[in-house]
Amino acid sequence: MLELKLLRSFVLLAEELHFGRAAERLHIVQPALTQQIQSLERQIGTPLLNRTRGRISLTDAGALVLAEARKTLEQAARTEAIGRLAGRGEVGRLEIGYVGSAGLSALMPALLRDFRGSHPGVDLALAEMAVGNQLAAISAGTLDLGFIRLPPLSLPSGIAVLPLAPEGLVVAVPADHPLAALEAVPVARLAAEPMVLHHPASGAELRNQIDDLCRRHGFSPQVVQAVPQVALTIRLVAAGLGISLVPQTTTWLTVAGVVYRPLADGDARYELALAYRQDDPAPAVRAFLALAEKVVHPNNGI
Structure with missing residues (x-):
């Protein structure tokens, strides 16, 4: 397995075609760069450079390896960037359930709009489901969040709820x-x-x-x-x-x-809430919950 460090050194050397300048750009000493290139050539099994009278040039194999090395480094950089974004909950996918009456509330569409605005890289997949089916799917891990109504008939272990909006x-x-x-x-x-x-x-x-x-x-x-x-x-x-x-x-x-x-004397409350797995570490889930908490309790400083 080729090390990214060796590929980076080779690409810079191919750009400079000068060990001294390339070593300076890499912030290493020239002998260390020479050792890295020799190690890369040994792993590949063929010379990558022509060394003639103090001048260097790429061999045919070196030119081909250079093109692939640049692609590999670009892909590695994309992978690293996506990993960072995912770690902050900025990319990914959220599976969200909702009861039909939640769609009649202004709150659910507003939360979806605001989250999409702040996290455009996260896909939101919506599915209308009864409360019991949502809770079962959240427990099973096939649903990330659920807009449910309180009180549910039963709340499975490990499921938490964030009350959003009481109504009569x-x-x-x-x-x-x-x-x-x-x-x-x-x-x-x-x-x-x-x-x-x-x-x-x-x-x-x-x-x-x-x-x-x-x-x-x-x-x-x-x-x-x-x-x-x-x-x-x-x-x-x-x-x-x-x-x-x-x-x-x-x-x-x-x-x-x-x-x-x-109703003149009715005290029935039918509260909209968000259900989620209490131990769910997914950053996108936590980001959505933080947004909902901020909307519902704007003075909490979250």
Whole structure:
């Protein structure tokens, strides 16, 4: 295996064609340079230089070796540079999961935008996944980060969460519904209403929050349709199938015939958070978490 040091010495000597000048550029004494070139020639097994009357020139083999040595040194420099960038989290790839409702929040797109701006060399691969699937994938190492909703049904060992943005639930009702006339809707008023709610298989955390809220007010929701996506939920409300409880960030979805009203006495919290492996040493992961922490807690000085 040829040493990069010997190749560098040979390239400089080939540029100068003078042992003294080349040795000076290398900051070594001339005999040391001579020994390096002789060592390189022995390893390659053929002379690289013609030495005639105190003058030197490249042999045919030397000219070919020079071209390859320059390529090798350039590749080594690129490898070193990429290693440094990767060590600072400036290149690489992040696999990021998210629940559908996270995409409705302004925070997730803003974090992705800011991270891409500060780390353009890091590819961001996004995949919509239920919270449970995200946590399993993070544990398995196939996902780096996950935008999830708190509280999760269970949190695997070794997974940590960074809370990002708490929010409440609001009532989505048809514009001509009697509840639309209220400034805020008491939870008890929902007991007699047919409801379009998130399917537990696609949004168990949201559905658990809604079911628990209703139980605490003495009733179970009358679910007429369970759906996998918030956007579809709002469309079905507009079609008159029923009313719904949705995350507060959903209110930016303007659908004709649907209005949103806050709960008068609901205390359900549906918090957006980042999940990650607690012992993950990946610099890009740490850089993303640092950015999220800075956005959420700008006065912490991180």
